[in-house]
Amino acid sequence: MLAAADRKLALWNIGVAYTAFLIGTLAGLLQVFIRNDRLELPAWLDYYQILTAHGVLLALIFTTFFIFAFFISGMSKSLGTFGPKVLLWNWIGFVVMLTGTVLATVMIVIGEASVLYTFYAPLMASPWYYVGLALFVVGSWIMGFALVGHYMKWKKANRGELSPxxxxxxxxxxxxxxxACLGVVATVLFQYIPWAFGWVDTINVELSRTLFWYFGHPLVYFWLLPAYMAWYTVVPKILGVPVFSDSLARLAFVLFILFSIPVGFHHQLMEPGISDFWKFLQVVLTFMVIIPSLMTAFSMFANFERAGRKNGGKGLFGWFTKLPWKDLRFTSIFIAMAFFIPGGAGGIINASFQLNEIVHNTLWIVGHFHITVGTPVAMTFMGLTYWLIPYLTGRKFSNTMKKLGFIQIGLWSVGMLLMSTAQHILGLLGAPRRTAYSGYNGHESALEWFDGILTNHVTMAVGGSILFLSAMLLLYIVIMSAFVSPKAVEPDEFVEFPLAESDKRATPKFLENWWLWIGMAFLLIIIAYAIPIAQMIQHAPPGSRGFITW
Amino acid sequence: MTKKKQEHEENLKGTLISVFFVGFVIVAMWVAVYLMYLSQ
Structure with a gap:
């Protein structure tokens, strides 16, 4: 078991994560009913306000706090108990991050920041919203650096050795x-805050969107890599096999540093002001990410096949039936991975220059991020939650909880399939995203989009309601595991932190040469961004004043 | 040598076919949307 102080730190992070999850999912439920024209909000509450809350609280707050809880627990387990300085800086980072979260959330709740999760200028929120976001990022950096400090201490004590x-x-x-955050920090500190406080009159919109997406795409990988960490290190342990290849896992991860950042333009393919050459270059770099993604897919299937064969699976696919399907920790993550197959494929479509024209401002994109961050990432985090909280609290995870867990992931899968399939197809037909309910002035073509069995508002609302039910069930399991379930007494009642053995004897040392990978990352970033950003500043379009449309 | 050989001789044919299946899904979805693009 981890030291009490480290456990407390991780648990506080989980607590904030699931508080955000509660508010965020509630906002999601309201949204599907508004879009179904079945709910009218009171005058003080606006659709775009709850859309902002849904995006920020789930995609940013829930994920980041949960990720840090996972990091803290895993770093303490694999490198040893935190020293006082690491603990202190982690707490400082946590408080700063929490302060930023509260400030930004209050601004959304009081209706001063209905700017959606992407906070695109020239929509202008209260300056305090941007201050909140800045504090959130700074807090996450402090926590991150504290964990890197813990790692460096280990490296110093184990010179020449590859880290776990x-x-x-x-x-x-x-x-x-x-x-990644350098982009968002630059735009928030030097563009949004001076503009929102009224120190300058206008903002360079193109530059702000570019800096946002410089951050926004690797943000996706900031969510995804911790899920991959669970896939690479936790799943093999549950399956009873060692990590398939230590070198492959490390190489895949460093490739993500290289190819997840200089690619933000693929979110801006429909924008004027960026020449086709730079868009095309970043599309090519985006496609490079397919390599570590398929390396990961290969590793995962190899884990399954080795484990299934070890359990007596014969023939080409006999191993599939021999996997531990009754183990909630495995099945939840397996479903998460399965959702990522169409999710990843959809991402390649989004990033393809011309195909983006079909999907860009449509509900397809909404469907896409619900089967990427909304399921592969979120359900992996759920799969971790089932054992991580009892592991940290020393409580039992009873058979009833396991059964409820299976119902929970089942509901999430069904709800998400209904909702995201409807969103994908509606998007292909042309239904727009980022809008409240619209009757499209009774236009025939638009109304036809919603005529199908799968492609209608009711399907989305049913899917969304099932998802909310699943979310509430998860919160029940979280509360039980954190506060109510009986304490484990017997050795077999304690929940373990499943962490697989990884044979690093044949792993090349250069994979842990950070200067090499950080240097290459910056080189690629400079190649992909230096000239277009310089042009955006030098030949800046007329700046825009702020707009408050709500 | 023997251990190394054993490691390399692990039967991972199912894995290879599964990854090809993932590749197939990617290509099929991409082509489907590409055809939509051409038809619009």
């Missing part, structure tokens, strides 16, 4: 996060 795989992956993710 979990620690390596944690540091990779933090490196990616810090480099």
């Amino acid at each position: 795989l979990f620690a390596f992956m944690t540091v990779t993710t933090i490196v990616l996060w810090v480099i």
Whole structure:
């Protein structure tokens, strides 16, 4: 078991994560009913306000706090108990991050920041919203650096040795996060805050969107890499096999540092002001990410096949039936992975220059991020939650909880299939995203979109309601595991932290040469961004004043 | 040598076919949307 102080830190992070999850999912439920024209909000509450809350609280707050809880637990387990300085800085980071979260959330709740999750200018929120976001990022950096400090202490004590795989992956993710956040910090500090406080009159919209997406795409990988960490290090342990290949896992992770950042333009393919050459270059770099993604897919299937064969599976696919399907920890993550197959494929479509024209401003995109961050990432985090909280609290995870867990992931899968399939197809037909309910002035073509069995508002609302039910069930399991379930007494009642053995004897040392990977990352970033950003500043379009449309 | 050989001789044919299946899904979805693009 981890030291009490480390457990407390991780549990506080989980507590904030699930508080955000509660408010965020409630906002999601309201949204599907508004879009179904079955709910009218009171005058003080606006659709775009709850849309902002849904995006920010789930995609940013829930994920980040949960990720840090996972990092803290895994780093303490694989590198040893935190020293007083690491603990102190982690707490400082946590408080700063929490302060930012509260400030930004209050601004959304009081109706001062209905700018959606992407906070695109020239929509202008209260300046305090941007201050909240800045504090959130700074807090996450402090926590990240504290964990890197813990890692460096271990490296100093174990000179020349490769770090444990979990620690390596944690540091990779933090490196990616810090480099990615440079974009959002730059735009928030130097563009949004002076503009929102009225120190300057206008904002360079194109530059702000570019800096946002410089951050926004690797943000996706900041969510995804911790899920991959669970896939690479936790799943094999549950399956009873060692990590398939330590070198492959490390190489895949460093490739994500290289190819997840200089690619933000694929979110801006429909925008004027960026020449086709730079868009095309970043599309090519985006496609490079397919390599570590398929390396990961290969590793996962190899884990399954080795484990299934070990359990007596014969023939080409006999191993599939021999997997531990009755183990909630495995099945939840397996479903998460399965959702990522169409999710990832959809991502390649989004990033393809011309195909983006079909899907860009449509509900397809909404469907896409619900089967990427909304299921592969979120359900992996659920799969971790089932054992991580009892592991940290020393409570039992009873058979009743396991059964409820299966119902929970089943409901999430069905709800998400209904909702995201409807969103994908509606998007292909042309239904727009980022809008409240619209009757489209009774236009025939638009109304036809919603005529199908799958493609209608009711399907989305049913899917969304099932998802909310699943979310509430999860919160019940969280509360039981955190506060109510009886304490474990017998050795077999304690829940373990499943962390697989990883044979690093044949792993090349250069994979942990951070200067090499950070250097290459910056080189690619400079190649992909230096000239277009310089052009955006030098030949800046007329700046825009702020707009408050709500 | 023997251990190394054993490691390399693990039967991972199912894995290879499964990854090809993932590749197939990617290509099929992409082509489907590409055809939509051409038809619009």
